[in-house]
């Protein structure tokens with residue numbers, strides 16, 4: 001498999017998943033999509049048990065993903081912004097890449113990555129963090145795309161009146177929640193174009209290294 005797309009959103013079919021799919025659908029080569037939703041992925045415990053064989057010893061859902069990551073020539077990594085950071089599920093997933101980074105080299109060195117980033121207010125924040133992590137793993141950054149997603153405050157039932165929620169932060173006081181004010185990827189054609197362009201670029205890069 002050439003390109004592995006991973007969405008770290010716990011919400012299936014929402015903005016992060018959709019934007020990862022936009023990239024994958026444009027690569028023009030074999031790809032697979034994996035959602036981390038519902039998966040149990042613990043943080044790295046710094047136990048160092050992976051130093052000798054590059055294999056993490058924590059028994060959880062990261063185990064089956066290990067072979068897929070190693071087999072892929074490129075990754076499309078998507079994550080949402082939770083509290084001005086990468087959400088914890090995506091962070092745990094990327095922390096566990098530590099198993100690949102020992103004894104002079106990274107087992108992921110030379111792979112390529114496109115980063116997909118989402119947020120209700122600051123969608124670009126996860127991308128900036130993931131880009132730094134790629135350096136540790138010697139993964140080549142092809143590009144990033146960021147989209148505004150609908151914060152759950154738009155559908156929690158209290159969004160119109162809640163003083164601490166994202167609806168008031170984005171739209172101000174006294175707003176009525178209607179479809180036209182709910183952020184959605186379909187209302188961001190330029191962002192979709194960027195995602196498709198990055199998918200195409202990734203496909204070209206991979207075509208050149210076959």
Ligand SMILES: Cc1cc2nc3c(=O)[nH]c(=O)nc-3n(C[C@H](O)[C@H](O)[C@H](O)COP(=O)(O)O)c2cc1C
Nearest residue numbers: 009014015016080082083084119120121122149151
């Ligand atoms: C617990 C939580 C915290 C969040 N914190 C932020 C934040 O600090 N900044 C931001 O821009 N969006 C924040 N959001 C909004 C999400 O990033 C946004 O809804 C995004 O679309 C989620 O991705 P998804 O649609 O793929 O699930 C938060 C959402 C949740 C659930």
